[in-house]
Amino acid sequence: MQDLINDIAAAMATAEERGKVADYIPELGHVDPQRFAISLSTVDGKVYSAGCATTPFSIQSISKVFTLTIALGQMGDSLWSKVGREPSGDPFNSIVQLEHESGKPRNPFINAGAIAVADAIMMGHEPKETLGEILSFVRYIADDDSIYFDHAVAASEMAHRDRNASLAHFMKAFGHLRHDVDKVLGTYFHQCAIAMSCEQLAHAGLFLASDGINKPSGIRVVAPQRARRINSLMMMCGHYDASGEFAFRVGLPGKSGVGGGILAIAPGHGSIAVWSPGLDAYGNSLLGTQALEMFVQRTGWSVFGH
Numbered sequence: 048m049q050d051l052i053n054d055i056a057a058a059m060a061t062a063e064e065r066g067k068v069a070d071y072i073p074e075l076g077h078v079d080p081q082r083f084a085i086s087l088s089t090v091d092g093k094v095y096s097a098g099c100a101t102t103p104f105s106i107q108s109i110s111k112v113f114t115l116t117i118a119l120g121q122m123g124d125s126l127w128s129k130v131g132r133e134p135s136g137d138p139f140n141s142i143v144q145l146e147h148e149s150g151k152p153r154n155p156f157i158n159a160g161a162i163a164v165a166d167a168i169m170m171g172h173e174p175k176e177t178l179g180e181i182l183s184f185v186r187y188i189a190d191d192d193s194i195y196f197d198h199a200v201a202a203s204e205m206a207h208r209d210r211n212a213s214l215a216h217f218m219k220a221f222g223h224l225r226h227d228v229d230k231v232l233g234t235y236f237h238q239c240a241i242a243m244s245c246e247q248l249a250h251a252g253l254f255l256a257s258d259g260i261n262k263p264s265g266i267r268v269v270a271p272q273r274a275r276r277i278n279s280l281m282m283m284c285g286h287y288d289a290s291g292e293f294a295f296r297v298g299l300p301g302k303s304g305v306g307g308g309i310l311a312i313a314p315g316h317g318s319i320a321v322w323s324p325g326l327d328a329y330g331n332s333l334l335g336t337q338a339l340e341m342f343v344q345r346t347g348w349s350v351f352g353h
């Protein structure tokens with residue numbers, strides 16, 4: 048397996064077309080597009096990594112998997128009255144469906160949906176308390192207390208928040224947000240600004256690969272049914288309007304972020320994190336997707352087989 052991981056990193060190192068680093072969040076625009084990392088955490092407790100797999104990067108929308116898990120833990124199925132579970136077929140920051148659908152976001156992984164989830168988990172608390180809870184949860188499932196918020200990235204998003212603020216105000220106008228818009232956005236931007244390495248991220252995702260149990264520690268994070276459902280949402284919605292393309296090419300539940308990371312889950316096998324900062328036109332990591340495609344071709348671990 049280590050040979051395969053090395054082969055993937057070697058192939059990605061020579062790629063010429065590397066995509067475009069997200070610069071609508073200026074602080075992310077400084078990241079070196081040559082960076083590449085991959086880490087696989089298996090359900091039997093092994094770790095295989097290549098590239099800069101211990102370098103923290105901005106996980107951005109991958110955090111939406113963790114806040115969804117927290118929200119379901121807090122309120123169970125009543126979360127679905129606030130956010131849907133259908134693919135949107137629209138870009139991650141689109142506002143068009145919100146008007147047609149009375150301010151209820153299609154799914155928890157588009158920005159509007161994740162903002163609604165952030166509002167839901169605040170439960171009347173201040174952003175600081177909610178953020179403490181989010182960070183504790185991520186540290187717990189990654190078994191690593193060094194994971195942190197990159198406050199410069201959060202501040203950069205807050206300073207350029209017009210688009211996300213529009214989504215939030217629009218939902219608020221429909222009565223879908225309970226808290227003050229700027230407080231919800233502050234929470235959302237900080238969760239997106241969590242910095243983690245591929246090794247930490249792969250470890251954090253492991254519970255989704257083994258029916259809700261984080262295998263090395265034996266800790267049950269969620270019930271098997273909840274793990275299955277989170278995986279299905281990742282498969283259908285984790286790459287926005289390119290979710291179909293990702294399912295076609297990779298065939299694993301996956302969640303991307305504009306920091307260039309992707310977390311992919313191979314149920315029964317392991318959790319894979321990849322990072323390459325250059326994005327495709329849909330805001331998903333260009334080489335990260337290629338790396339995962341190569342990974343499933345060689346392992347046959349796609350949920351659809353070889």
Ligand SMILES: NC(=O)CC[C@H](N)C(=O)O
Binds near residue numbers: 107140
């Ligand atoms: N796709 C993403 O990673 C988007 C997250 C980013 N924080 C935003 O709100 O625009």
